[in-house]
Amino acid sequence: MSQSASQPMDAQILEAAKRRRLSFDNRYIAPLFITFILVVGHLSYGILESYEKTGIAILSALVAELVLGRIFFGKWLNLASAYISGISVGILVRSPALWPFALASVLSIMSKYVLRLKGRHLWNPSNFGICALLFLAPETVAALSVQWGNFKWPLIVIWTLGSIIIWRAKRFHISFTYVVSFFAFAFLRSYITGDSWWAEIAPITGPMYQLFVFFMVTDPKTTVKSTFWQCVVVFFVAFVEMLLRLNHVVHAPLYALFLVGPTAMVIEIWLESRRQANFGKNK
């Protein structure tokens, strides 16, 4: 019986391995999508300030990941995540100097290895790197805050494609909750400030938010585990963003994620360790 039972099991394993070989690794979807955004944006509108800056950002992230991964885990890590961090820095950081691109990328990757709690890193890497430079070098660094191009179609394509990819990655609920919350809070801000609702929703029509919604708030490594709490956390990101916006903070979404994301992670880690401690006691 055991033999007869093991035969289908082996077949299943073989089939799964075959499927893995033939199917596309989900880890590469996000890097491909962000590259798609970059290439389309650049070919259409020339969004890159220079090839050098984006190149330096990506290269710095990749090298940092390779070196640190080798040191800490003794192996060459998959570079998909580092690539996303680097390219995000390359797109989102705006500076006439070259060094902020390298520094933001390296800080992003290092934050994963330094700012850890119970084996998990707390900040979304590129969010950390970019916020650090916005805090520390405002005279040289700003974040992307302007529109790419003038047309609706690229916007619709990016949002649609992004949604499909995020859906496939089972993170759509996070992006969706954030977008719905943003619009709701935009109404509220408009009511409070008296500014046009169009002005309040203007930022989300820009490219910074495309990256923020699809790549930053959904980062699997720096979001809490349960689907429900992921939605709650991202709602709070939008809420804190609203508070910051009411206080005229220019880079409100980046700072909101910087504040809320790690807080949620710490709470989750604390709750988990408490649960494990209780489980140990009961055992």
Add this chain to the structure above:
Amino acid sequence: MDKKPVRIILAVLFVALLATPLAIRRIAARRAAATAVRDATSALNRYGFYLEEVGEASKVKFTHQAPTLDRRLDHIMPQVASMGAGVSIVDFDRDGWSDIYVTNSGESSKNALFKNMTDGSFKDVAPELGIADVNQAGTGVSMGAVWGDYDNDGYEDLFLYKWGKPELFHNDAGKKFTRVTDKAKLPEWVNANTALWFDYDRDGRLDLFLGGYYSEEVDLWHLKTTKMMPESFEYAKNGGRKYLFHNLGDGAFEEISQKLGIDTRRWALAAAAADLRGTGNMDLFIANDYGISELFFYDGRQFREVGNETGVGFSPKSGMNASLGDVLNTGRYSIYVSNISEQGVLIQGNNLWVPREGTGGDGLRYDNLARAMDVEIGGWSFGAQFGDLNNDGMLDLYLVNGYISADREMNYWYDFSKIAGGNSTIISDAAHWPAMDGRSLSGYQQKKVWLNDGAGKFVDVAQAVGARDVYDGRSVALVDLWNRGVLDVVVANQKGPLLIYKNNVAPQNKWIAFELEGSASNRSAIGAEVRLVWDGRQQVQHVSGGSGFCSQNQRRLHFGLGQDPRVEKAEIRWPSGKVETIQKPIIGQTYKIKESA
């Protein structure tokens, strides 16, 4: 393996990297502190010059007024009505002393022509000469003016560009001005912020380039719609059209821009023209707000846009100035474009486009060396001009800045950045823009006087040499107002006074100047070049028909020479193609040279 020591090292490195920006800032602050002298004598000893504001002492009383546009723009009026203070230099009566023309932009406000009385004072003669009352209701308001002798009668004529009806005034021998707009066949309405005279086809008659900002369909006093703002902060193509008026020689002009390949609707704010490739043809550079700059090479028949391939039209910014200068003394022009930089919000950085070594002709390529040469961050920058302020033989750079100085405590940057990121349907409609409510937007900024050290760096000495105003500077012009062999500085400020900075230069630094008059070439000699060779160095300058932002320098070409110079020659290249050389010219003189027949 125990990872703890590695983690500690990594943490230390991490903190060190976080501290890096702070260290860089500290070093920059130390450098700035090192230039901080505050008295004239120290400035003279250290930098070779100091500036003294003498506007009031010179009897120049002029304060720019902004227009009041359609009421539907009330909530963002300071932002929309934020330009119009222009200054251009002319010797309108050919008495050998430079005069100053200043534009005003309030409805029914008066422009001024300050005649140089040669005794240190000026007198506004615009009303009696008929070029003051040019901002009457229904005709629009002035944005700037450029002077050029379009009919080669020896007297500089006035082209006035407006948000409104552009006007041409013929200079009647310096005695009065006659409006000849209708005869010239100029368009009914252009919302222009840049214009320049140049003889693009070298037929000996000055032609005219005019660059629209807002679409010419828009009457800013009577809006049909509030959807008249740029459709994008960086990729807008819904601005005003461009005009190239070919001088027919009988007082009329023919508009031929599209026929010759200049067909763009970017939001032009500045333009400059010169022979950038050494072909003998004039090339045209346009700095655009809300987008990339454009460079047009002229091949003798057509203009061809080459911004992207030359490198100057790649990265979209907020171009507000175009000035040309041989900053490295290589005999080639660099192009300075001013943009916006606001700490922590928007760091575009200004551009200094320097011709790449080894490139030229149609293969000319530029590199942006603004950062490397320290002329990158200038706040919300507007007009800039190159000129040798201390006569040391290197071109320096004077930059004015400051957008809207209102409430000192509250600023509009948050709202500005919010809307600037919006899709075209949002940003292009003024009704969607949040109200300014008296807030500043990059206001009260310190000017930049960048001194060229001759070794590839500029040092900001503005505070040290006395350029300490914080008005909303728009336009700057350099001119030797009192024929002393130095460049004085005239600054037009938005909703602010006209400033005259008298320059006091250390006498050990020598100079030479050239005043050119064309014969086969246009009489203003616009486009003519002087290449001066001295002490193994060279510098090229050209007579400009308009540069900077809404400004025009003196036509006289002023060269600083440094101490004990030995001048080898001055080579003059006329627009007609003729080349004349003066061997061993005498220093400390202004050469008046007429093109040989």
